[in-house]
Amino acid sequence: MSVTSARGPDFGFPEDSAFGLETCADTASLLARERPAEPVYCVYPEIYREQAAAFVAGFPGHVLYAVKANDHPAVIRLLNQGGVTHFDCASLAEIEQVRGLCPDAHCYFMIPVRPRGAARSAFENFGVRHFVIDHTAGLDLLADQVPLEEVVVFTRMAVSHEAALQNLSTKFGAPPESVPGLMEAVADRGAEAALAFNVGSSVTRPEAYEYAMEVAQTVLNRLPFRVRLVDVGGGFPRSYPGFRVPPLEDYFDSIRNMSARLPLADDGAILAEPGRALAAPGLSAVVEVLLRKDDRLYLNDGMFGIFWELRFKGHDRYPVRVFRDGSSHSGDTRQFSLYGPTCDSTDVLPGRVPLPADIRPGDHLEFGSLGAYSLAGRTRFNGFYSERVVLLTAPDARPPGQAN
C-alpha cells in the first residue's frame, strides 16, 4: 500500500501545505504500512519551523540561511515559514530557487567568484543588492555587471581559528591587513562598503567568533567611515553523538557582547549565515539493513548517498533508532560498522554505532539530525539514488535524538 493515500484532508493536513510531497503521520506509521526497499528521507516540518524561529529570535541580528546546506524546496519553505526571510546564496540557481519559493525572500549573492553575467542577472531579475568581493580584481568584475551606487559590497576577510573544524578561509577571503584598503576602494567606487568573514564550519567554541570579531574591530577602526553591516558568516555547530558542542545561545551571547564593541553606524546590524544549524535538525533517513555479517551491517544508503558528509572532519555518526516490522525495536546493544550499498571499499561510515545486538536484515534504521550536507551532496554513484522524500504530519513527530 502506498503512503500517498495518507495525503489530504482525511488526515487534517491540507494538501497544499505539503509542498507537493508525499505525506505520512510519522515514521512508525510509514513502516507499519509498508517496508520501503529504497531509502526514505523524512521531513519534520515542526522541527524546521521551531529551529528557524528559535534562531531568528535568539541571534542578535539578521539571519541569512546558507542555502547550500540543504536546498530542498520543502526545507527552504519551512525555514521561511519559521521566520527566515534572508538567504545566503552562491549561485543564480539558488537565488532563482529561493525567489520562486518565498516571495518575501531577500537573496544575498555571497560568493566572491561568479559565472559571467550572474551578478547582472541577480541584480536585474531577482532584485539582489548584496554582493561580496575579496580582491580588487573581483571589484572590477562586479562593477562591469551592476551599478555599484545601488548595491552593498561586502569585503570578505580571511580569518581562521582552531575551534573550527573546517577552515573556510583557505579559498576565499582577503588578509585582514588588506581589508581596510579594499573597503575604501569599494566606498570610493560608490557602493556601500560592508564586512564579512567566515570563521569556519562546525565551530566548536564561541571563542572563534570572538577572535574574528576582534580582528574585525581592528579593521573597522582603521576606516575613515563607519559601516552598517558586519556578517559573521556560518559555522554554528550542531551536537551529534560523540560530538557535543555548546548550545547556540552561548554563540549568540558571545556575538552580542562583541558586536557592542564594533564601531558601527547608528543603524548598524550584525548578519549571520547559518547553514548546518538550520538545516540539520528536521530531516531523517529511513534505511534498511540488507545484510549482516557478524558486527558488520550493509545498508541501502551510504557514503556516496545521504551520509556523504561523514567523509569530512567533524562528527562521525548520527542519532539512530531501530524499527522491526513497523514497531520500535530495542534491546542490549553492541557496536556495529555500517557499510553502504555500493561496490566501493570506501563506502563505510567512519563511526561504530551501538545498535540492538539481534539486529537483522529487513530491520529499518532511522538516522536523525541529517538535514545538513546530506540531500544536497548525494551522488548517483553505482546507481543508488532514492528520490523519496516524505513529509511527516503528526504535530508531535520527533526524529531520533530529539525527544519530545
Ligand SMILES: *Cc1c(COP(=O)(O)O)cnc(C)c1O
Ligand atoms: C557553507 C557556508 C556557510 C554555512 O556554513 P555552516 O557551517 O553550514 O553554517 C555560510 N557562509 C558561507 C560563505 C559558506 O560557504
